[in-house]
Amino acid sequence: MTLWDERVCALFRSQWRKTVTYWSVFFSFGLCIAFLGPTILDLRCQTHSTLQQITWVFFSQQLFLLVGSSVGGIFKRTLRLSLLALFTSTLTISLVFFLIPLCYDVPMLSIALAIAGLAMGVIDTVANLQLVKLYQKDSAIFLQALHSFIGLGALVSPLVADPFLADDSCIMAANATEANSSVNLEHIRSSLAGPGAALTNVSGYPLHTKGVADTQVSYAFWTMALINLPVPIAVLFLLSHERLLPCSRTSPRLLEQSPVAEPEQAHVGVFRCLDKLRARPPSFFLLQIVGGAILFITDGIIGSYAGFVYTYAVSPPLLMTHKTAGYLDSIFWAAITLSRLAFIYLSYRYPAPKLITLSLIGVVLIHGLLMIFYTSQIFLFIGTTVLGLCISSVFPSMLAFTEDALEYKGCATTVLVTSASSGEMLMQLLVGSVIQDHGSYSFMLCCTIASFTGFCLFLLFLYVRHRHKNVQDPSTDCTKDMDMKEIPVPAAGS
Known part of the structure; x- marks a missing residue:
């Protein structure tokens, strides 16, 4: 008895480029989830802020992740729009990682992390949507693999950051050594693991805010930017392979092997579905x-x-x-x-x-x-x-x-x-x-x-x-045909 039947294997073989690309974008998602907790104290030094001030960047990232998840559905109309959204979002994450070391106050850092959160939300919605549309009744198998890539990214991020984290107070201030020597930085880092923990566990830690910041955390973010860079490149290759790049318009699209709704037709289909929603039970x-x-x-x-x-x-x-x-x-x-x-x-x-x-x-x-x-x-x-x-x-x-x-x-x-x-x-x-x-x-x-x-x-x-x-009522199914059009039929012998 084989682990997988031939039908599932054939499905994956016909769609492996898209599937692996969607999996890879969730690696970017995982990178963004896990980096804030370990680096928050060094970012506090970089921005010369208190713990109460710096921990609001958690909330900024999570809030805009929610916004990105909500608006991500608008990119599902065509495969080209979905892939362009994934390319933009994953490239944005690399750019944010590169720019974080240049944010020297909390408002600038909050804006950068809000942009990263927005990109994460779009990735979350679009990648899940596309895999569900691609595999339908077999999607659970591939969704499990998709979400395991979050864990992979979340594992890599702290490992990259750890060698560059400060072992003691990274703000060198007069008379600060004695005051900071009694503070357990590992305890603080472990306490600030998420937005809820960050906003409620910040009292009682006397850390200085004035002085010269001595931190090497910039190298951690630049390394993560480079590690993430292959992901938008992979999305770009998929766009090129499907002939969905603007420069490929003169060539016949691979998706034209089976009928694909043009954007105008997709809009009509969406509005027709909205009208049909009134008839839903x-x-x-x-x-x-x-x-x-x-x-x-x-x-x-x-x-x-x-x-x-x-x-x-x-x-x-x-x-x-x-x-x-x-x-x-x-x-x-x-x-x-x-x-x-x-x-x-x-x-x-x-x-x-x-x-x-x-x-x-x-x-x-x-x-x-x-x-x-x-x-x-x-x-x-x-x-x-x-x-x-x-x-x-x-x-x-x-x-x-x-x-x-x-x-x-x-x-x-x-x-x-x-x-x-x-x-x-x-x-x-x-x-x-x-x-x-x-x-x-x-x-x-x-x-x-x-x-x-x-x-x-x-x-x-x-x-x-x-x-x-x-x-x-089966007659109310107005999107099934649209979704099936997103799935190219492999040519015989391919």
């Missing part, structure tokens, strides 16, 4: 709303856990050492990446409802056990690993499952991606404020309540999907 919209709510919660749990597990571990009753607790975040992201690689095969062997159900049950159970064994340091490491293994596949599986329920009309992807981005930002802020008011134990309680709510919402999703299958 309520279950059509309810599926998108409930699916979005599930991803709001599950991606919110991922962001909150990564942002606050360190703070939870070093607080009573666990009281881990700073160095030991610092491994938790790395273990969590490693488990997520490995699990997504494993789910590439599992998504092929088992249906999405079964995988999502087992994943959400696992998330609920592990949070419950973490609350019961809240004094055990060993179980926190075990629970963190199992949680990463369970929750990692929910987003790609839920995205493919929702589009399947809507017969791949392309309607749900933008909603789900935007909902996930919203949850990752807003739940961190919510959980951070609860921890600040009620103590570190409330962190695990919040995650447990959220995971149970997510599981209940998935049961509701299954019920709505069942009702939708009974009432849906």
